[in-house]
Amino acid sequence: MPRRYRADPRSERISVEMEGMAVIYHRPSGITHLLAAPAPEILDALSDQALDVDGIAACLAAEFEIAAEDEIAAVVADRLIELEGAGLVARI
Amino acid sequence: MHSFTVRIGPVGFRVGSAWPRPVAALEAIYAGYPGPRDGIADFTVRLEPERPWRRFVRPSVAIRGDFILPDAVPMALRHGFLAAEMGMNLQMALGQRRFLLLHASAVERDGRVLLMTGESGAGKSTLAALLGERGWRLMGDEFALVDPVSGLIHAFPRAVSLKNAAIAMLRAEASEDRFGPELDGTPKGTLRHLRPRADAVARMDEPAAPALLLFPRYGHDRAIRPMGEAEIFVRLTQASTNYVALGEAGHAALARLVKTVPTRAIDYPDSAAALAIVDMLWAEQAR
Amino acid sequence: MPLVRALADPPGTAALDGAGWTALITIARAEQLLGSLAYRLEGRPMPGAAAAILADARRSAEQQQVQALWEAEMARRALAPLGVPVVLLKGTAFAAAKLPPSIGRSIGDLDILVPRESLDAVEAALIAAGWKWVKDDAYTLHYYKQWMHELPPLIHRERDRMIDVHHTILPLTARPTPDAAALIADSVALESGLRILSPADIIVHAAVHLFADGDLAGGLRNLWDIDRLLRSSDAHAGFWSALAARAERHGVTAAVAHAARQANALYATPIPREWMKWSPFDAWSRRRLLARDGWGRARRPVTRLAFYARSHWLRMPPAMLARHLWIKARDRRG
Secondary structure, X not given: OOOOEXXXXXXXXXXXXXXXXEEEEXXXXXXXXXXXXXXXXXXXXXXXOOEOHHHHHHHHHHHHOOOOHHHHHHHHHHHHHHHHHXXXXXXX | OEEEEEEEXXXXXXXXXXXXXXXXXXXXXXXXXXXXXXXOOOEXXXXXXXXXXXXXOOOEEEEEEOOOOOOOOOEEHHHHHHHHHHHHHHHHHHHOOOOEEEEEEEEEEOOEEEEEEOOOOOOHHHHHHHHHOOOOEEEEOOEEEEOOOOOOEEOOOOOEEEEOHHHHXXXXXXXXXXXXXXXXXXXXXXXXXXXXXXHHHHOOOOOEEEEEEEEEEEOOOOEEEEOOXXXXXXXXXXXXXXXXXXXXHHHHHHHHHHHHOOEEEEEEOOHHHHHHHHHHHHHHHHO | OHHHHHXXXXXXXXXXXXXXXXXXXXXXXHOOOHHHHHHHOOOOOOOHHHHHHHHHHHHHHHHHHHHHHHHHHHHHHHHHHHOOOOEEOHHHHHHHOOOHHHOOOOOOOEEEEOOHHHHHHHHHHHHHOOEEEOOOOHHHHHHHHHHOOEOXXXXXXXXXXXXXXXXXXXXXXXXXXXXXXXXXHOOEEOOOOOEEOOHHHHHHHHHHHHOOOOOOOOHHHHXXXXXXXXXXXXXXXXXXXXXXXXXXXXXXXXXXHHHHHHHXXXXXXXXXXXXXXXXXXXXXXXXXXXXXXXXXXXXOHHHHHHHHHHHHHHHOOHHHHHHHHHHHHHHHHO
């Protein structure tokens, strides 16, 4: 059973867009993060429901209208490591 | 303990000293400043002998108080006034929680504020002092206080810290009685402090809205560059000692500053060039 | 002493003038009780400047707690896969369980208690999750692991916050040796899965931490914690005998009784008559606790040195102490 991830509800993040990046204040930690796509989109997907890597890739594929889900999955896996280290995403 | 109290804008300080000389220097340069509101200091600084016997023998001044840097090197007594100023800076840097603190100078004209931020040596103090002698109201040379609720800049007009060549520049423009003691042999070279003009002191309780933000760099060919919002945001968090401590309010205040205040990076070879750039950019933002 | 008076009797602050408020605020900061004081005095009539300073202190304490609880959560995430009990201690425990001492309390490092046999696994998991040793010289690492009640301090690379991992509540070399397994066995689970000590053990730990372990530094805050804990537990029938039994179990009856007496003397905490017997050591402790002037300076250096020497005497047998001090002095010179 592949590992699933979750993020806090959207209300726990205050996001301000600056030049296409998201400056995100994460309320549970008090830490501010500067995130580039697709990290903010990954967070939003995981706020709605817990997903594994493929599930996240499918969400992003739909959102960005990209066909190559397997390429997206590789990017997602990398971003998840960073997001988990930053505390924005937790595995369940 | 020899004791000195003063209010600088919204912040009241109490400075205690084991020696009388630093207190006398403080009283001279801050003569006419108000006392802390309700007689209650926000922060306390203590100038103490590093060890009890260093009070008289090779006097050694340790900067202590509400907030302390544990590994700080003690200073010579002849630099006692500088120690007091550094002590007050330290309390602000480590203890200020009401206002978002930016390492920036601030000068006001026509109810609007020019902010200049950058590393030590970038020129923000010298430029602010020069503008203060040219019809601008000096709000501060070291710290700009941003009110998280209103977004206004509150004045914090401490004595301006001038280094080396800047001292001569300002000696040519400001009367002798406004200068503090000459302090040679400090880690940053020779220092002297300049008391703000009378109107800056009298109007210290008038906040104003920020209208232009500059990142100056001294000693380069003249250049003016726009900056991306994300870059400005990151550099301002680096220029703030209490952004994190202020939490959500700090984030909102900084984001609002970045989103609403025109910002430029400016390089300049000398102060004449810098002042000309400031005049030009200020006229632009006024339109 | 203004701080103790203000905490014990808030209405008394009405008599303070500007200098009095300045001294009170300075002392409270020095004793790390400004946040607690600010909540204790909330809503009282006072000069505007004092109200503003205390409001800042409340907001500051709240944000500090957010950050402290986040450290606990990140430790929880790193250690969850190990399946070992992780017991929060001190300020973070109070905040996580919303206990009375948490109101306005300043919290520094994260302190956790884990079973001794799990230390290696805990160390590995924390390092894998981004923590690193603060001091990684061989002597420090050996000394801590061999003799102290905790791993050497770890700090997180990115968040720059420290974690202290304990396996008991006093150094192995100290004279009383508490029952660490009992502390963990009786710990209480919180919703997150993290744990806190049982109500009696929390008080035992606070008392031990104050007297048997240290030189009474931070004592006023520690005793305020104890006062708040004792008052909220006082209502439960059989609490005092349970506390006495628990102190006995850990071999720290004297420390717990001392702490209760000092809290009673400072903050009028109700305590049983049997514990009220005041000794010369109690008088000595009280002087040390109150040794702070209106400028925030710690006074009475002779008393302080005596306590520092005492705290080391309690932790280490004399031969070890000599070797330890020699190595530390050699390192400082070298």
